Amino acid sequence: xxxxxxxxxxVDPFNGIDRIADVFIAAGxxxxxxxxxxxxxxxxxxxxxxxxxxxxxxxxxxxxxxxGFEYKATLDSExxxxxxxxxxxxxxxxxxxxxxxxxxxVQMLKYRARHPNFAHVFPIGALTVKLAGERxxxxxxxxEAGCVAFGQANTAVLDTQVLLRAFxxxxxxxxxxxxxxxxxxxxxxxxxxxxxVAARLGLTGIxxxxxxxxxxxxxxxxxETGARVHINRISSRIGLEMIVSARAAGIAATCDVGVxxxxxxxxxxxxxxxxxxxxxPLRAQSDRDALRQGLADGSIDALCSDHAPVDDDVxxxxxxxxxxxxxxxxxxxxxxxxWASEMKxxxxxxxxxxxSDAARILGVPAGTLSVGSAADICVFDPQATLRIxxxxxxxxxxxxxxxxxxxxxxxxxxxxxxxxxxxxxxx
Amino acid sequence: xxxxxxxxxxxxxGLQHLLTIEGLPREVxxxxxxxxxxxxxxxxxxxxxxxxxxxxSVFNLFFENSTRTRTTFEIAAKRLSADVINLNINTSSTTxxxxxxxxxxxxxxxQADMFVVRHxxxxxxxxxxxxxxxxxxxxxxxxxxxxxxxAHPTQGLLDMYTIRHYKKDFTNLTVAIVGDILHSRxxxxxxxxxxxxxxxxxxxxGPKTLLPTDVERLGVRVFNDMRSGLRGxxxxxxxxxxNERMNGALLPSTQxxxxxxxxxxxxxxxxxxxxxxxHPGPMNRGxxxxxxxxxxxxxxxxxxxxxxxxxxMAVMSMLARS
Numbered sequence: 001x002x003x004x005x006x007x008x009x010x011v012d013p014f015n016g017i018d019r020i021a022d023v024f025i026a027a028g029x030x031x032x033x034x035x036x037x038x039x040x041x042x043x044x045x046x047x048x049x050x051x052x053x054x055x056x057x058x059x060x061x062x063x064x065x066x067x068g069f070e071y072k073a074t075l076d077s078e079x080x081x082x083x084x085x086x087x088x089x090x091x092x093x094x095x096x097x098x099x100x101x102x103x104x105x106v107q108m109l110k111y112r113a114r115h116p117n118f119a120h121v122f123p124i125g126a127l128t129v130k131l132a133g134e135r136x137x138x139x140x141x142x143x144e145a146g147c148v149a150f151g152q153a154n155t156a157v158l159d160t161q162v163l164l165r166a167f168x169x170x171x172x173x174x175x176x177x178x179x180x181x182x183x184x185x186x187x188x189x190x191x192x193x194x195x196x197v198a199a200r201l202g203l204t205g206i207x208x209x210x211x212x213x214x215x216x217x218x219x220x221x222x223x224e225t226g227a228r229v230h231i232n233r234i235s236s237r238i239g240l241e242m243i244v245s246a247r248a249a250g251i252a253a254t255c256d257v258g259v260x261x262x263x264x265x266x267x268x269x270x271x272x273x274x275x276x277x278x279x280x281p282l283r284a285q286s287d288r289d290a291l292r293q294g295l296a297d298g299s300i301d302a303l304c305s306d307h308a309p310v311d312d313d314v315x316x317x318x319x320x321x322x323x324x325x326x327x328x329x330x331x332x333x334x335x336x337x338x339w340a341s342e343m344k345x346x347x348x349x350x351x352x353x354x355x356s357d358a359a360r361i362l363g364v365p366a367g368t369l370s371v372g373s374a375a376d377i378c379v380f381d382p383q384a385t386l387r388i389x390x391x392x393x394x395x396x397x398x399x400x401x402x403x404x405x406x407x408x409x410x411x412x413x414x415x416x417x418x419x420x421x422x423x424x425x426x427x
Numbered sequence: 428x429x430x431x432x433x434x435x436x437x438x439x440x441g442l443q444h445l446l447t448i449e450g451l452p453r454e455v456x457x458x459x460x461x462x463x464x465x466x467x468x469x470x471x472x473x474x475x476x477x478x479x480x481x482x483x484s485v486f487n488l489f490f491e492n493s494t495r496t497r498t499t500f501e502i503a504a505k506r507l508s509a510d511v512i513n514l515n516i517n518t519s520s521t522t523x524x525x526x527x528x529x530x531x532x533x534x535x536x537x538q539a540d541m542f543v544v545r546h547x548x549x550x551x552x553x554x555x556x557x558x559x560x561x562x563x564x565x566x567x568x569x570x571x572x573x574x575x576x577x578a579h580p581t582q583g584l585l586d587m588y589t590i591r592h593y594k595k596d597f598t599n600l601t602v603a604i605v606g607d608i609l610h611s612r613x614x615x616x617x618x619x620x621x622x623x624x625x626x627x628x629x630x631x632x633g634p635k636t637l638l639p640t641d642v643e644r645l646g647v648r649v650f651n652d653m654r655s656g657l658r659g660x661x662x663x664x665x666x667x668x669x670n671e672r673m674n675g676a677l678l679p680s681t682q683x684x685x686x687x688x689x690x691x692x693x694x695x696x697x698x699x700x701x702x703x704x705x706h707p708g709p710m711n712r713g714x715x716x717x718x719x720x721x722x723x724x725x726x727x728x729x730x731x732x733x734x735x736x737x738x739x740m741a742v743m744s745m746l747a748r749s
Binding site: 207316318 | 433434449526527528546548549550551553554557558574575576577578612615639640641642644645
């Protein structure tokens, strides 16, 4: 199968390409960008006139809910959402049921995800058995089964000695450790940022110290062990400052931020909107501003959808009882574009955060249009807008604080390994 | 997103539900207090009934135990000739059954006209009001009778009625709210009511473990020392300290709390000579308030209860009319 994508505005930041050019695909790989290879006979031509052609998006946190939570979402529904969102590679956290702590589970997930329309799945293995924070998992075996890193999803390892050992063991094989920084004691019973809005609404607060105290532990153990750590979903300005100074001190630490945290803050809880119940909590406006800036200047390495589809039953309850999480795969691109336009960043500076930078964190060859690499491509219309509604979302999770928003950036085509996985050209 | 519109006001800015005092215009609060005034006399008549809610069904929907508040709502509704149905719904986590909205749907199907809701979760009455609006049943009125730590608007209003009764004017008062502000829905409603009615200085007094982060953003002055906080105040509003807060990481002991934050006669002497002392009840004598104060000449705690019925009658009749 040979595909010719013509007249598109190619933005491939990794290779410094930002111009109108044609892309040629053969045998599932990028054959050429900008010139037609000799004797190229396209089986199919995609007219990308007026559209942006960029590497398929790489999402560092997308819960597929399989195995165990099929009533929330299934591989089929979430992979349809990924393709519709232009996401061609994704990392899934280990918080399935059972958690991804055994090679057999990882193999099964990889096997089930093998479908031409499905994004490449990179499982994050559990760092400890059952995510319980007591015993180490068989990390090397899990890596052979397909895990690219090890983490605890949204749970913490309480016992700092276990955490130290986990870092040492991961460092033995140079496996990255991915952790969310939140001290479970300081966050206990908390449902919102410990600030003015929580005070007003009478919600139990989660102080910024829940993040910074956990970060201090993680960063110091990383220093001690030389483990490569990646902090998921940083939420506060002070937390970000800690990571920046740790990095300056030679600690191998990277971090990402969830797309909600760039656009929303504690005020968006409004009148107890359960859609704004997220983990970590939406923090103060000053935190949001620092995260927006940090992502722009590279202090934050990557942006993720933090896709967490939840069913309606657990959202149509009082705020504090609602399950945290929001659907995100289909919003990653438009919300990235919204951030870029508000920060006055060109696509060439914004898109790396959801393509090549994210792929670098994952340690996989994705997020570029380099000749010879897999033809994972997103073709989108940067001007076309979409009003987000339950009906437009392909994810089984219909809950997002952005319902009703009109957002620019509609995916027209998604190609995975040179296969047309999504065709939104008629929408 | 929730709509930016305050869900308790209708499109014309009128009162549709009573969910919180925050954001209520001063005129609305004053109208409620004015409406309540003649109702205080009804209780002194031989026939204590008015026909304002005749034929209406009021459901007292209590997901959290309460005797006092439920009783006063019941009396208020009955004096307005409503049919009152009391439901005490146990929602301990071990007996998870029907969801909150399923319960609401079932009761709405029984032709309820008004829900009086108490719930342990902040915001639960909002969820109910939004659900009724989303399902085209917003003719059913919702009154928040206390939700989690968030609001207890009728308590806040009856407190304002009491202050107005004794002090006449709000705009020259200094008011102190003392005790467990962090967990108190009463305190939050009082703060919003007092600031809206133009009280120039609202103080909160308590140890740092019992004050919410950023509480000063609600427009109050924070005091950790009770003696300096009480100096020159016109009104002292005491709060109940829940048993479960007393021994643990929030407070070391009842004795120490009483010594530093309990209202005693000698501490009360720092307030103005004509200061009034209020308490939402039920009181913990010897924990937050000394009996000598509770039973003394400054206390207006029992009139608060009496006024509470009139204020709840006012709220119910206004909502039924709107």
